[in-house]
Amino acid sequence: MNPLDEYKSKLITIAEAVGKVKSHQTLSVAMAASEPPGLLGELGNQRDRLEDVKVWVCLPLGAYSFVLDPGMDGHFFIENWFYGNADRKVHGEGRESYIPNNLHQAATKKLYATKNKVNVFFGTATPPDSRGYMSLSLGLVMEKQLIEAADLVILEINENLPWTLGDTQIHISEVDYVVENNVAITELQVTPPTEAEEKIGRFIADLIEDGSTLQLGIGGIPNAITPFLLDRKDLGIHTEMFTDGMVDLYNAGVITNRKKTLWKGKMVGAFALGTKKLYDFVNNNLGVEFQQGCVTNDPYVIGKNYRMISINTALQIDVFGQVCSQSIGFKHFSGTGGQLDTHRGAQLSNQGRGIIALRSTAKNGEISTIMPILSEGAEVTIPSHDIDTVVTEFGIADLKGLCVRDRALALINIAHPKFRDQLKSEVMRLGIVPKI
Numbered sequence: 001m002n003p004l005d006e007y008k009s010k011l012i013t014i015a016e017a018v019g020k021v022k023s024h025q026t027l028s029v030a031m032a033a034s035e036p037p038g039l040l041g042e043l044g045n046q047r048d049r050l051e052d053v054k055v056w057v058c059l060p061l062g063a064y065s066f067v068l069d070p071g072m073d074g075h076f077f078i079e080n081w082f083y084g085n086a087d088r089k090v091h092g093e094g095r096e097s098y099i100p101n102n103l104h105q106a107a108t109k110k111l112y113a114t115k116n117k118v119n120v121f122f123g124t125a126t127p128p129d130s131r132g133y134m135s136l137s138l139g140l141v142m143e144k145q146l147i148e149a150a151d152l153v154i155l156e157i158n159e160n161l162p163w164t165l166g167d168t169q170i171h172i173s174e175v176d177y178v179v180e181n182n183v184a185i186t187e188l189q190v191t192p193p194t195e196a197e198e199k200i201g202r203f204i205a206d207l208i209e210d211g212s213t214l215q216l217g218i219g220g221i222p223n224a225i226t227p228f229l230l231d232r233k234d235l236g237i238h239t240e241m242f243t244d245g246m247v248d249l250y251n252a253g254v255i256t257n258r259k260k261t262l263w264k265g266k267m268v269g270a271f272a273l274g275t276k277k278l279y280d281f282v283n284n285n286l287g288v289e290f291q292q293g294c295v296t297n298d299p300y301v302i303g304k305n306y307r308m309i310s311i312n313t314a315l316q317i318d319v320f321g322q323v324c325s326q327s328i329g330f331k332h333f334s335g336t337g338g339q340l341d342t343h344r345g346a347q348l349s350n351q352g353r354g355i356i357a358l359r360s361t362a363k364n365g366e367i368s369t370i371m372p373i374l375s376e377g378a379e380v381t382i383p384s385h386d387i388d389t390v391v392t393e394f395g396i397a398d399l400k401g402l403c404v405r406d407r408a409l410a411l412i413n414i415a416h417p418k419f420r421d422q423l424k425s426e427v428m429r430l431g432i433v434p435k436i
């Protein structure tokens with residue numbers, strides 16, 4: 001059959017597509033800006049005919065009733081690799097649970113647990129070209145692995161999605177049904193850096209030499225530092241997430257990717273999340289390569305880059321060097337995502353460095369993010385034996401190879417001055433460092 005006729009023969013309505021999901025099945029969903037808003041919006045409307053459907057999601061962005069409405073209890077149970085806003089709100093209702101993971105192995109391990117069983121996959125793609133190929137566009141973290149495992153693949157086709165290059169292509173013959181929904185793509189706005197973030201940006205810029213390859217993580221700080229890199233030369237990008245700040249650095253001629261070891265001349269990443277500026281930039285851009293998360297985030301792949309610098313942020317760190325980036329006490333907040341993958345990968349690289357950058361205080365300066373010991377319930381994102389470099393607005397602590405006493409001293413030195421004495425006395429009182 002002509003590929004475009006095949007496309008037409010597979011085109012159904014959104015309600016019909018969601019109607020393919022049955023009770024007691026598992027539904028996996030594309031992540032972040034590549035999530036299918038039409039299909040996910042309809043899911044909750046069909047609640048009454050569905051019982052005990054497991055939905056696997058990762059960083060969902062929309063406000064969908066199947067997540068938010070308490071009446072969905074018993075109809076849907078959400079398993080989530082990385083929490084977004086809505087998930088944090090409903091976590092306490094017991095209809096959703098976090099899947100602990102390192103991103104590069106997230107799909108592989110989940111599929112191991114279910115003996116490769118996924119009933120349905122919901123994702124998004126661009127309209128097909130004349131040969132029947134579509135682009136999976138903004139998300140390639142786990143999507144291809146989940147598509148391969150799913151019994152039924154349904155894609156929401158949106159002509160506003162950028163046509164991205166790399167490993168993103170999928171042919172209409174690999175898809176069971178398509179629906180069309182030409183909505184605007186969800187954007188993540190960039191907030192201007194605060195004074196503390198600017199100081200952090202300057203410290204980090206000092207750690208980045210010309211010719212380095214960068215990974216920038218999710219959150220305010222990694223994006224805030226990009227303006228301070230404008231005088232660097234020949235930077236490269238090997239990241240999990242493409243961000244707006246990278247576009248600015250590329251347009252300023254700072255990112256050339258020429259000195260990279262892998263994919264020379266190209267930025268490499270697994271998903272894009274930002275504003276329309278980023279989505280336009282990645283559209284049909286031969287300099288931007290999307291690869292699956294199991295490739296981009298594999299520490300051994302990351303580590304092959306020369307001067308690989310990872311920059312991620314965190315919620316808390318203790319004087320041992322244990323980092324928590326995913327929970328506030330017992331309250332689950334986000335996920336490990338690719339933080340440990342990239343932090344470890346950077347340290348495997350010749351001249352590489354794993355940076356954790358965080359503001360020294362939270363809650364309007366009321367609490368220190370540097371603690372004697374992580375808060376009760378805090379989930380460890382980076383273990384103490386993996387920590388490398390920590391930056392706050394008060395300086396840089398290079399923790400690699402230091403004993404706990406020296407780590408404590410280095411971290412207290414970059415804590416907010418108003419908390420330093422208290423930190424010292426607590427560390428001694430708890431016997432972590434009996435004498436400072």
Ligand code: COA
Binds near residue numbers: 217241328339367368
């Ligand atoms: N104690 C209590 N609350 C804290 C806190 C602490 N130590 N640190 C931060 N918070 C609060 C903030 O006040 C803020 O609350 P608000 O939303 O009510 O203002 C909230 O937690 C979020 O903090 P913020 O620093 O603004 O978060 P962010 O959007 O910059 O994201 C992380 C930071 C750490 C949550 C995010 O980077 C993350 O999830 N990282 C893990 C995954 C990762 O790094 N992946 C890398 C590859 S992409």
